[in-house]
Amino acid sequence: xxxxxxxxxxxxxxxxxxxxxxxxxxxxxxxxxxxxxxxxxxxxxxxxxxxxxxxxxxxxxxxxxxxxxxxxxxxxxxxxxxxxxxxxxxxxxxxxxxxxxxxxxxxxxxxx
Amino acid sequence: xxxxxxxxxxxxxxxxxxxxxxxxxxxxxxxxxxxxxxxxxxxxxxxxxxxxxxxxxxxxxxxxxxxxxxxxxxxxxxxxxxxxxxxxxxxxxxxxxxxxxxxxxxxxxxxx
DNA sequence: TTAACATACATAAGAAAGCGATGTATATAA
DNA sequence: TTATATACATCGCTTTCTTATGTATGTTAA
Numbered sequence: 001x002x003x004x005x006x007x008x009x010x011x012x013x014x015x016x017x018x019x020x021x022x023x024x025x026x027x028x029x030x031x032x033x034x035x036x037x038x039x040x041x042x043x044x045x046x047x048x049x050x051x052x053x054x055x056x057x058x059x060x061x062x063x064x065x066x067x068x069x070x071x072x073x074x075x076x077x078x079x080x081x082x083x084x085x086x087x088x089x090x091x092x093x094x095x096x097x098x099x100x101x102x103x104x105x106x107x108x109x110x111x112x
Numbered sequence: 113x114x115x116x117x118x119x120x121x122x123x124x125x126x127x128x129x130x131x132x133x134x135x136x137x138x139x140x141x142x143x144x145x146x147x148x149x150x151x152x153x154x155x156x157x158x159x160x161x162x163x164x165x166x167x168x169x170x171x172x173x174x175x176x177x178x179x180x181x182x183x184x185x186x187x188x189x190x191x192x193x194x195x196x197x198x199x200x201x202x203x204x205x206x207x208x209x210x211x212x213x214x215x216x217x218x219x220x221x222x223x224x
Numbered sequence: 225t226t227a228a229c230a231t232a233c234a235t236a237a238g239a240a241a242g243c244g245a246t247g248t249a250t251a252t253a254a
Numbered sequence: 255t256t257a258t259a260t261a262c263a264t265c266g267c268t269t270t271c272t273t274a275t276g277t278a279t280g281t282t283a284a
Contacts, residue, residue: 006122007210009241009270014119015217022219029232039213049271051234072279073232095218098119099211101151105127106207107134121241121270141261161242163263168241184250185261231280239272244265251260 008043012053014095017062017080017088025066025079028054054078062087120155124165126207129174129192129200137178137191140166166190174199 019034020026026034032045057063062084066077080088103109120127131146132138138146144157169175174196178189192200215221 006240006271007126007206008214009121010118011214012270015214018218027232028234029230035217038216042209043213043217046272047232047234048236048273052270055234071231074278075232092218092220094119095214096220097154099214099220101155102120102123102127102207102211104150105147105155106130106204108204108208108211118242118269124241139261140263141259158243159261159263160244160265164241167263183260186249187261225284227282227284229280229282232278234276236275237273239270241268241270243268245267246265247263249261251258253258254256 011095012045012049013057014088014091016050016053016057016078017084017091020063020078020080020084021088025077027075027077029075057084123207124157124161125169126200126203128162128165128169128190129196129203132175132190132192132196133200137189139187139189141187169196 015035016031019031023034028047028050032047032050035043035045054063058065058078061081063078064081064084066079068075068077127147128143131143135146140159140162144159144162147155147157166175170177170190174193175190176193176196178191180187180189
């Protein structure tokens with residue numbers, strides 16, 4: 001998933017779901033570019049990680065899809081389902097707790 | 113490793129190494145209790161995660177061990193090696209970067 | 225014109241990390 | 255004498271990610 005970083009394991013689902021809170025609907029390639037832009041090129045989301053993650057989120061009922069053809073290319077748009085909207089709140093809280101605990105364990109004060 | 117949290121995957125090595133920066137030497141069980149105390153019981157480090165991680169860090173030359181018998185029980189103390197002292201600096205920086213990127217991706221401002 | 229790059233999807237093999245379960249052993253408290 | 259705490263360890267399994275590969279179209283530079 002990353003440049004050289006094992007640390008993001010387990011956070012990908014939360015990242016995807018959160019992007020869809022803000023953007024309403026996105027397609028896979030768009031997500032990779034968005035992540036790249038936000039992290040200024042430091043985090044390169046691999047296709048082998050992204051697409052299985054999207055499929056799993058859809059299979060779990062957290063995402064819904066619509067397919068469109070744009071410029072002769074297929075795009076598969078993903079959007080939060082009702083369950084997805086609920087679950088993203090939990091996952092974001094988990095991520096906050098995770099960061100807080102990690103900062104405690106590593107003596108990293110929240111940067112300010 | 114956790115209460116109900118997949119997120120710590122990949123951070124365990126860094127957590128262990130950082131605890132040994134502050135405590136000079138610790139044994140496995142002591143590490144589990146320390147993590148539990150720091151996170152107020154929210155993060156329960158499992159033996160099936162801890163011991164293989166310690167063995168790997170030792171095999172990688174980042175930790176050195178000494179064994180003692182205390183109260184008729186064997187304790188295996190772990191301490192940072194020279195390489196470990198260098199590597200922990202890198203891993204802490206990676207963790208800082210990771211947290212910063214994750215906060216960006218999840219719209220979590222550093223709490224202050 | 226053709227090679228490289230970007231866009232856009234997908235899957236399969238393998239590695240790595242952690243979980244749950246189990247095992248050994250001693251000491252103490254109910 | 256049973257449960258809990260201390261203290262180590264390993265094994266099978268699952269999940270997640272990486273790397274590689276595959277298909278297909280559009281654009282840009284040599």
